Amino acid sequence: MKPRHKRFALIGGGVAVLGIAAALVLNAFQSNLVFFFTPTQVAAGEAPKGKTFRIGGMVKEGSLKRQPDGLTMQFIVTDTAKEFPVAYTGILPDLFREGKGVVAQGKLGENGLFTASEVLAKHDENYMPPEAQHAVDQAHKAAKTVKQ
Amino acid sequence: MNRFLLPLGIFIVLVVFLAIGLSLNPREVPSPLIGKPAPAFELPQLHKPEARFAPQDMQGEVWLLNVWASWCVSCRQEHPLLVDLANSKLVPIYGLNYKDPRDDALRWLKQFGDPYVLSIADVEGRVGIDYGVYGVPETYVIDKAGVIRFKQIGPVTQDVLEKTILPLVKELQK
Amino acid sequence: MIPELGHFALILALLVSLVQGTLPLAGAARHSLSWIALARPAARAQFLLVAFAFGCLTWAFVANDFSVLYVAQHSNSRLPLEYRISGVWGGHEGSLLLWMLMLSGWTLAVSVFSRHLPDAMVARVIGVLGLVTVGFLAFILLTSNPFERLLPAAADGRDLNPLLQDPGLIFHPPMLYMGYVGFSIAFAFAIAALLSGQLDAAWARWSRPWTTAAWVFLTLGIALGSWWAYYELGWGGWWFWDPVENASFIPWLVGTALVHSLAVTEKRGGFKNWTVLLAIAAFSLSLLGTFLVRSGVLTSVHAFATDPRRGIFILILLAIVVGVSLFLFAWRAPKVGLGGSFGLVSRESLLLVNNVLLVVAAGSVLLGTLYPLFIDALGLGKLSVGPPYFNAVFVPLMVPLLVLMAPGPLARWKHAEMAPVLKKLLPALAVAVALAVAVPLAYGQWTPLTALGILLAAWIAGASVIAVIDRLRAGVTGQPLHWWGMHLAHAGVAVFVVGVTLVSAYQQEKDVRMAPDDTVTVGGYSFRFVGVREAMGPNYRAMVGELELSKDGKVLRSMHPEKRAYLTSTMPMTEAAIDVGLTRDVYVSLGEPIDERAWSVRVYYKPFVDWIWGGCLLMALGGFVAIGDRRYRMKKAAAAKQAAQGAAA
Numbered sequence: 024m025k026p027r028h029k030r031f032a033l034i035g036g037g038v039a040v041l042g043i044a045a046a047l048v049l050n051a052f053q054s055n056l057v058f059f060f061t062p063t064q065v066a067a068g069e070a071p072k073g074k075t076f077r078i079g080g081m082v083k084e085g086s087l088k089r090q091p092d093g094l095t096m097q098f099i100v101t102d103t104a105k106e107f108p109v110a111y112t113g114i115l116p117d118l119f120r121e122g123k124g125v126v127a128q129g130k131l132g133e134n135g136l137f138t139a140s141e142v143l144a145k146h147d148e149n150y151m152p153p154e155a156q157h158a159v160d161q162a163h164k165a166a167k168t169v170k171q
Numbered sequence: 172m173n174r175f176l177l178p179l180g181i182f183i184v185l186v187v188f189l190a191i192g193l194s195l196n197p198r199e200v201p202s203p204l205i206g207k208p209a210p211a212f213e214l215p216q217l218h219k220p221e222a223r224f225a226p227q228d229m230q231g232e233v234w235l236l237n238v239w240a241s242w243c244v245s246c247r248q249e250h251p252l253l254v255d256l257a258n259s260k261l262v263p264i265y266g267l268n269y270k271d272p273r274d275d276a277l278r279w280l281k282q283f284g285d286p287y288v289l290s291i292a293d294v295e296g297r298v299g300i301d302y303g304v305y306g307v308p309e310t311y312v313i314d315k316a317g318v319i320r321f322k323q324i325g326p327v328t329q330d331v332l333e334k335t336i337l338p339l340v341k342e343l344q345k
Numbered sequence: 346m347i348p349e350l351g352h353f354a355l356i357l358a359l360l361v362s363l364v365q366g367t368l369p370l371a372g373a374a375r376h377s378l379s380w381i382a383l384a385r386p387a388a389r390a391q392f393l394l395v396a397f398a399f400g401c402l403t404w405a406f407v408a409n410d411f412s413v414l415y416v417a418q419h420s421n422s423r424l425p426l427e428y429r430i431s432g433v434w435g436g437h438e439g440s441l442l443l444w445m446l447m448l449s450g451w452t453l454a455v456s457v458f459s460r461h462l463p464d465a466m467v468a469r470v471i472g473v474l475g476l477v478t479v480g481f482l483a484f485i486l487l488t489s490n491p492f493e494r495l496l497p498a499a500a501d502g503r504d505l506n507p508l509l510q511d512p513g514l515i516f517h518p519p520m521l522y523m524g525y526v527g528f529s530i531a532f533a534f535a536i537a538a539l540l541s542g543q544l545d546a547a548w549a550r551w552s553r554p555w556t557t558a559a560w561v562f563l564t565l566g567i568a569l570g571s572w573w574a575y576y577e578l579g580w581g582g583w584w585f586w587d588p589v590e591n592a593s594f595i596p597w598l599v600g601t602a603l604v605h606s607l608a609v610t611e612k613r614g615g616f617k618n619w620t621v622l623l624a625i626a627a628f629s630l631s632l633l634g635t636f637l638v639r640s641g642v643l644t645s646v647h648a649f650a651t652d653p654r655r656g657i658f659i660l661i662l663l664a665i666v667v668g669v670s671l672f673l674f675a676w677r678a679p680k681v682g683l684g685g686s687f688g689l690v691s692r693e694s695l696l697l698v699n700n701v702l703l704v705v706a707a708g709s710v711l712l713g714t715l716y717p718l719f720i721d722a723l724g725l726g727k728l729s730v731g732p733p734y735f736n737a738v739f740v741p742l743m744v745p746l747l748v749l750m751a752p753g754p755l756a757r758w759k760h761a762e763m764a765p766v767l768k769k770l771l772p773a774l775a776v777a778v779a780l781a782v783a784v785p786l787a788y789g790q791w792t793p794l795t796a797l798g799i800l801l802a803a804w805i806a807g808a809s810v811i812a813v814i815d816r817l818r819a820g821v822t823g824q825p826l827h828w829w830g831m832h833l834a835h836a837g838v839a840v841f842v843v844g845v846t847l848v849s850a851y852q853q854e855k856d857v858r859m860a861p862d863d864t865v866t867v868g869g870y871s872f873r874f875v876g877v878r879e880a881m882g883p884n885y886r887a888m889v890g891e892l893e894l895s896k897d898g899k900v901l902r903s904m905h906p907e908k909r910a911y912l913t914s915t916m917p918m919t920e921a922a923i924d925v926g927l928t929r930d931v932y933v934s935l936g937e938p939i940d941e942r943a944w945s946v947r948v949y950y951k952p953f954v955d956w957i958w959g960g961c962l963l964m965a966l967g968g969f970v971a972i973g974d975r976r977y978r979m980k981k982a983a984a985a986k987q988a989a990q991g992a993a994a
Contacts, residue, residue: 029689037701044705044742048712051737052730056716059727077729093858093939113856114936114947117917128731175678178622179671182629186664188715189636191722193656330495 057128062100062107065131072131075140078107079126087121100125100137111139205322209236209313210301217268217276217290224265224291226317233343235264235336236311237287237327238302240271241279246308249326250283256332257286262340266290267298269307312336314343348413351401352492358394358449359482361387365475369468373541381464384471388456391478392449399446402491403433412498415439415491421504421913423884431515432505437639437655438491440518444635445481447519447526448474455530455555462551469537470530477529480662488655504884504913513573521566521593525631527559528600532628535621536670539677544617549610552624554977556607560600561968567593568961576921581854581932581949583957586735591714592634598707599627602700604968609696613758615687618678619700625674629667630707636663637714688760695753699746706742710735747801747842750835751808769815773807788851788952798846806839830971834964841960847953854950856936860943868950870931871895875903877935877944885909885918890935890944894924906935906946930954 059077060070070076078100086099095112098121109127119125119142129139213225226236237253239246257264266287268276273292280290291298302311312321321339323331365387372380402415406429411417419435434440452474459467485491508514534552538544570590575583584590603623610620636659687693713730720728751773755766781800785791809832816824853867859874866872875891887909894901904922911918921934929952936945 032689033694033697036698040698040701040705044709044738047738047741048709051734052716055731055734055737057729057731059729089939093943094856094945114934114945117919128729175618175675178626179668179675182667182671185715186660186668188719188722189660189663192718193660 059126062102062105065107065137066105070131072133075128075130077126077128078109078137079124080107082119082121082123082125084122100127107137108135109137109139111142115142205319207319208317209311209319210298212298212301214291214293214298217266217273217292220273220292224289226313229265229313230317231315233262233315233340234313235262235340236267236302236313237264238267238269238307238309239290240269240307241275246326247283249308249328250286252327252329252332253286254284261337262344263288267302268292270294310336312339312343347401348405348410348492348494351398351405352490354394354398354401355482355486355492358391358398359479359486361391361394362475362478362482365391366472366479367475368472369475370472370540373465373468373472376465378464381468384464384468385456387475388449388452388471391475392453395442395446395449399433399442402439402442403430405492406430406433409502410498411500411502412495413491414493414495417495417499417502419505420502421884422501423912424502424505424510425883427512427515428505428510431509434518435505435509438485438489440522441481441485441489442491443519444522444526445478445485447522448478448481448529451526451530451555452478455533459551466537466541466543466551469540470533473533473536474529477533477666480666484655484658484662488658501913504911507885507909507911507918508577511573511577513569513577517566517569517573519566520562520569524559524561524563524566524600525593525596525634527555527562528596528624528628528631530555531559531603531624532670535624536673539621539673542677542680544621544681546611546614549607549620550977553604553607553611554972554974556600556603556624556627557968557972560597560604561965561972563593563597563600564961564965564968567597568958568965571961572958575954576923576932578919581852581921581934581947581951583848583954586713586732588714589634589638591710591735592637595707595711595714596627596630596634598703598710599623599630602703602707603627605696605703606700609693613687613693615693616697616700617681618674621678621681622674623700623704625667625670629663629670630711632659632663632666636660687758690756690763691761692753692756692758695749695756698749699753702742702746706739706746709738709742713738744797744801747805747838750805750838754812754831754835755808769811770804770808773804773811776807777801777803784847785850788847790851792850795846795850798842798850802839802842802846805842806836809836809839825974825976827971827974827976830967830969830974832967833970834967837960837963837965837967839960840956840963844953844956844958844960848951848957851952852950852954854947856945856947858939858943859946863943865946865948867948868929868931868952869896870901870950872904872933872946872948874944874946877938880907882909884913885911887920888935888938890922890933890946892922892933892946894931904933906933908935908937925955927955928953 057075057077058070059079062078062080064070065078070078080100080102083099083101083106086097088097089095090097090110095110096115097108097110099106100109101107109129111127111129126143127137127139128141128143129137131137209226211225211227213223216222216224239250253264256262264286266289268290270293273294276290276292280287302309308326310323310327311319314320320343321335323336327336364383368380369384369387371377372383402413404410405413405416406420407426409416409420409422409429411420415436415438416432419439420429420432424432432439434443452471455467455470455474459470531552534548534555538548567590570593571583574585575581603620606616606620606623609616636656639655639659713734716730717728751770752763752766755769756763777800780803781796782791784799785795788795812832851868855865855867857863857865859865861874861876864871864873871894873893873895875893877888877890880887880889887907890904890906890908892904892906894904902924904924906922907920909918909920919934921932923933924931929950932949932951934947936947938944
């Protein structure tokens with residue numbers, strides 16, 4: 024094989040690998056990106072039905088309830104402007120607390136209840152997940168524009 | 172030469188994004204209100220519901236606005252510090268009673284002591300939203316011109332009080 | 346007084362590093378022997394000063410000196426001694442100091458183990474490391490001083506984050522930093538080579554053992570972190586594709602590529618520019634990882650107290666270090682000649698494919714990690730990229746890599762014929778196919794993906810076994826250590842793949858409500874809930890569950906998962922109970938009390954999960970063995986002498 028051909032084959036191979044990788048990435052992005060919504064956005068109907076997304080904010084004080092089966096928990100996520108009920112079956116993370124920030128990932132059901140498959144609370148007492156904080160900040164901004 | 176500059180080019184694009192990311196989302200977001208006039212409101216006072224209070228009344232004085240509620244556990248934690256501070260008469264503290272039934276709030280003050288010159292009742296939490304309250308307690312330092320100079324998210328600690336709040340108040344009172 | 350001494354030592358260290366980062370480099374450029382000779386003493390003085398500062402901080406922790414702010418924030422008088430020591434790196438300031446200690450330690454090692462290198466080269470390497478040191482010391486002193494006083498002193502400390510009060514976390518950060526920082530040596534060698542224009546096989550041979558050593562530490566560090574997450578977080582997972590995990594994994598992937606491309610540069614003089622670029626990239630990505638973890642630009646489960654000032658400082662540091670290096674690369678690389686030519690089928694071309702795949706994989710992980718940041722920066726919304734993305738992209742890229750791992754070591758340099766290699770590998774293929782059919786069937790559920798995993802693992806392991814038998818049978822004795830190291834590491838990959846495949850396919854998990862005497866069964870193991878009692882630890886109160894583990898009616902042991910509440914931080918913590926086995930783990934963690942008698946309990950059955958970390962250990966061991974190769978320890982003019990000694994012995 025001539026050197027020129029060899030070089031061609033090598034470059035071709037490299038481009039093929041990159042192409043395949045790009046295809047994989049695009050495909051994975053299409054189906055696996057999880058968008059983040061605030062309770063206000065969800066209440067306004069911006070969140071997709073039947074598709075996984077994240078909702079973040081604070082767990083409303085006094086809203087955590089255990090269902091009769093003993094394992095399903097229900098609580099309300101709020102960004103101080105709007106509230107949204109979330110259900111989760113399983114063991115909540117150690118740092119899940121009422122009045123603290125939380126991010127839940129799951130789907131919105133037809134009954135208007137958000138069923139979480141995953142609940143994230145951060146490993147630091149004083150922490151509020153940035154996404155949750157974002158939700159609260161957005162609500163404040165919105166409240167201000169309404170007033171003006 | 173060109174293709175050898177490619178890594179540098181990619182890296183520069185990356186740094187630009189990182190820099191934007193840094194400005195967007197640093198964890199300790201300085202409150203957008205700092206350096207801005209304290210949002211105006213007029214609300215009834217907790218003890219004398221017929222009397223009203225507006226922050227404009229405080230022009231010419233440096234004061235603290237402390238957001239509290241009887242249902243808030245961390246408020247209990249910071250409360251003794253506030254009582255001490257009130258006794259020291261270094262700076263007047265005004266309370267913003269946040270989303271709290273009046274009876275509970277009054278009982279709580281009776282039980283733990285009342286460090287406030289007066290408390291304002293924000294039953295619906297409307298003012299709380301203007302001030303960007305996303306947790307109780309929060310404490311604001313407001314200067315003579317009515318501008319918010321500092322915001323403490325979460326309970327005031329001895330450390331914050333001595334290292335930040337009191338020096339700032341002294342500075343502003345000059 | 347002692348903290349002030351530590352602070353003072355750091356300031357002195359900064360001054361020394363300024364000398365270390367300038368004069369030797371200038372000396373090497375101007376051929377000034379006296380300036381070149383400064384490199385080694387400067388590196389040693391630098392290490393002594395940083396080690397002294399580190400010692401001072403450790404002393405403050407051990408002596409419970411809560412007048413030091415950092416100690417008051419991360420320790421407590423009731424904290425056991427071992428955690429008071431590891432608490433030194435339990436927060437941002439101290440872990441940076443640890444990072445610094447590692448950097449000066451590596452520099453010291455270069456100054457000691459470099460007698461066989463030309464002095465000018467050593468001066469350049471130590472000089473480049475000195476410049477990096479200047480950056481980090483300035484970072485510590487300006488934004489993250491661990492010796493800051495707290496006056497009046499706190500009565501007691503705020504306690505170490507309970508998550509960090511764990512043996513795994515004593516060793517995880519030092520190992521990880523050893524790896525991160527170790528890449529600075531490969532980086533310094535690359536920059537030194539670019540500066541001197543001496544990019545040749547000798548350069549590759551010098552930098553190879555250092556790169557491998559860094560890679561070994563990084564491998565161990567990541568494995569320890571994964572193991573810790575597995576048993577400490579109580580979620581039973583071993584890898585979450587969390588941004589902080591990715592931040593350590595990306596340099597690992599690039600470092601792995603570097604280890605392989607260095608082989609080509611050393612043996613064949615090829616891939617020179619590429620190797621230099623990888624060396625720069627590996628260290629740059631380590632710095633980028635540090636930036637991501639400490640600036641708080643990404644959402645992650647790992648908490649580091651962050652402050653925007655620090656983020657800006659690291660970003661500037663990153664921009665200067667990487668920008669200057671890449672500029673130097675763009676300027677010098679075009680003058681570097683190509684190495685020996687090689688055929689389309691050869692060890693070189695296989696290693697090239699290895700490199701392309703590893704770098705593309707690293708790029709796709711980096712893209713997934715930074716994507717939320719990009720989208721946010723462009724104002725297109727907030728989103729997160731979860732494990733499904735990484736699995737969907739990463740796994741397909743690894744499959745061809747694993748396939749080629751078997752023939753790679755058997756192929757000849759320059760020009761190889763594939764037919765004889767494949768013929769040699771035929772037995773491995775046969776065994777692999779048989780196992781790929783049999784193993785999943787033994788677990789009662791055959792899926793193509795599981796079969797593929799087993800097939801690849803057996804194929805790689807089989808190839809290594811064949812290679813070893815082949816050499817032994819040919820009567821070639823005294824294989825060099827690096828050859829054994831390579832096969833050990835490859836076998837480690839096989840073990841790792843077995844673990845990942847089987848645990849992903851056959852793990853079982855149940856969340857249940859359990860009252861005393863309730864029984865739950867997973868994977869053939871039964872757990873009987875006995876009850877929960879209270880217990881007291883040194884700095885926590887615990888609810889200790891008791892469960893009786895049995896299989897086929899035979900009681901095996903009793904397990905004690907805990908739910909702890911730490912006294913100072915009031916932070917709750919789950920401590921899982923794990924019964925470790927060669928072919929499976931069973932794992933219990935306690936949820937919350939549901940009523941007076943019942944608790945929510947999570948149980949797992951995890952087949953072959955320990956093989957994941959066992960594989961990593963083997964990989965690290967392989968790297969360790971390879972470093973021992975005597976080829977790397979040739980003295981300056983002693984190659985001939987050594988050969989003579991060998992003949993005499």
